[in-house]
Amino acid sequence: SIQQECHFLTEAYALQQGKPFNAQSLINSAVSNIICCLVFGDRFEYTDKQHHMILQTFNELLYLEGGFWAQVYNTLPWLMKWLPGPHQKIFTLTQNIIDFIHIKIQEHRESFDPSSQRDYIDCFLTEMGEMKDKDSGFDLDNLKICTMDLFGAGTETTTTTLHWGLLYMIYYPHIQERVQAEIDTVVGSSRQPSMTDKEKMPYTDAVIHEIQRMANIVPLNVARMTNKDTVLDKYKLPKGTLVLPTLVSVLRDESMWETPHTFNPQHFLDREGKFRKREAFLPFSAGKRVCLGEQLARMELFLFFTCLLQRFSFSAPAGEPPTLEFKLGGTLCPKPYRLCAVPR
Numbered sequence: 001s002i003q004q005e006c007h008f009l010t011e012a013y014a015l016q017q018g019k020p021f022n023a024q025s026l027i028n029s030a031v032s033n034i035i036c037c038l039v040f041g042d043r044f045e046y047t048d049k050q051h052h053m054i055l056q057t058f059n060e061l062l063y064l065e066g067g068f069w070a071q072v073y074n075t076l077p078w079l080m081k082w083l084p085g086p087h088q089k090i091f092t093l094t095q096n097i098i099d100f101i102h103i104k105i106q107e108h109r110e111s112f113d114p115s116s117q118r119d120y121i122d123c124f125l126t127e128m129g130e131m132k133d134k135d136s137g138f139d140l141d142n143l144k145i146c147t148m149d150l151f152g153a154g155t156e157t158t159t160t161t162l163h164w165g166l167l168y169m170i171y172y173p174h175i176q177e178r179v180q181a182e183i184d185t186v187v188g189s190s191r192q193p194s195m196t197d198k199e200k201m202p203y204t205d206a207v208i209h210e211i212q213r214m215a216n217i218v219p220l221n222v223a224r225m226t227n228k229d230t231v232l233d234k235y236k237l238p239k240g241t242l243v244l245p246t247l248v249s250v251l252r253d254e255s256m257w258e259t260p261h262t263f264n265p266q267h268f269l270d271r272e273g274k275f276r277k278r279e280a281f282l283p284f285s286a287g288k289r290v291c292l293g294e295q296l297a298r299m300e301l302f303l304f305f306t307c308l309l310q311r312f313s314f315s316a317p318a319g320e321p322p323t324l325e326f327k328l329g330g331t332l333c334p335k336p337y338r339l340c341a342v343p344r
């Protein structure tokens with residue numbers, strides 16, 4: 001699915017004919033389509049109005065959830081639920097997405113064949129049919145929420161990382177050229193990159209890791225809560241304590257990285273130019289609640305990134321020098337910028 005989507009994405013970039021454009025929206029559609037294939041069994045065309053509407057709703061929702069009014073609501077829910085404000089829109093937008101998912105589930109139910117499961121919804125419906133235990137969690141409401149979770153967790157994160165990746169490439173053209181040289185040597189231009197190429201491409205792999213380290217898209221991680229009294233090192237955390245294991249503290253740890261605040265792919269290369277793992281590289285967090293989609297996200301990052309750089313050279317439009325400034329919403333993302341994708 002990812003390789004097929006890479007093909008559609010590069011074709012859509014080619015249509016821009018090297019003129020300046022904002023690459024975010026097309027990346028967003030392509031990345032979302034991977035989740036769509038898994039969950040709904042099919043992708044959407046990039047021109048599909050319904051898909052655009054859902055993506056826009058998600059983007060707005062995540063932005064509002066990361067904003068000031070959502071924090072006020074979380075602190076004083078008993079008061080804020082009665083007051084107007086942007087936090088109220090979070091509930092309307094969430095309901096719009098759930099309604100859309102509900103229609104998709106209905107469509108699946110109408111054409112459901114238990115002997116041939118097409119996607120996540122079909123598998124969940126099968127479990128719902130087989131599970132007699134009401135507390136198993138396999139019910140319609142949970143199916144809607146889990147589907148929404150996969151979209152929420154899997155689309156914005158990977159899109160934002162790739163968007164940072166292209167920004168770093170136009171900011172550091174010499175690094176872009178080195179990645180392209182490695183793609184040309186290992187993959188060439190007559191076939192698409194595949195996952196088996198990755199181990200022969202240590203420099204590209206190092207660049208993608210460094211993009212994730214510097215992009216630092218979820219600096220505060222996801223909030224968790226202790227479900228029993230817990231001792232962590234010298235700290236006692238009573239049951240019910242909110243825990244934010246901040247990722248920026250490891251991704252920019254001054255005792256772990258040679259140049260913690262500078263984009264430097266050498267962080268992930270040894271003296272012989274081979275890829276080296278780093279203990280403090282934890283953009284997907286760690287432990288029991290580590291990102292469920294880590295393996296999928298790694299595949300997407302490698303394939304989308306290499307396919308794009310195989311086909312195009314990216315540069316900043318004349319008079320629009322790139323900046324690495326960020327905008328904080330649901331994730332930490334680049335400020336809107338345009339680039340030119342010139343076919344190679």
Ligand code: HEM
Pocket residue numbers: 149150153154155157158161217218221222223224283284285286288289290291292293294296297
């Ligand atoms: C570059 C892309 C991604 C990054 C940086 C990322 C990062 C994270 C982080 C930091 C967490 C919180 C872990 C914790 O609480 O300790 C998380 C959770 C999660 N992620 Fe990702 N993620 C990415 C892509 C994806 C994708 C593609 C999916 C789709 C399947 C996904 C699904 C999830 C889910 C379901 C959770 C919740 C897991 C749980 O609560 O047990 N993520 N992710």
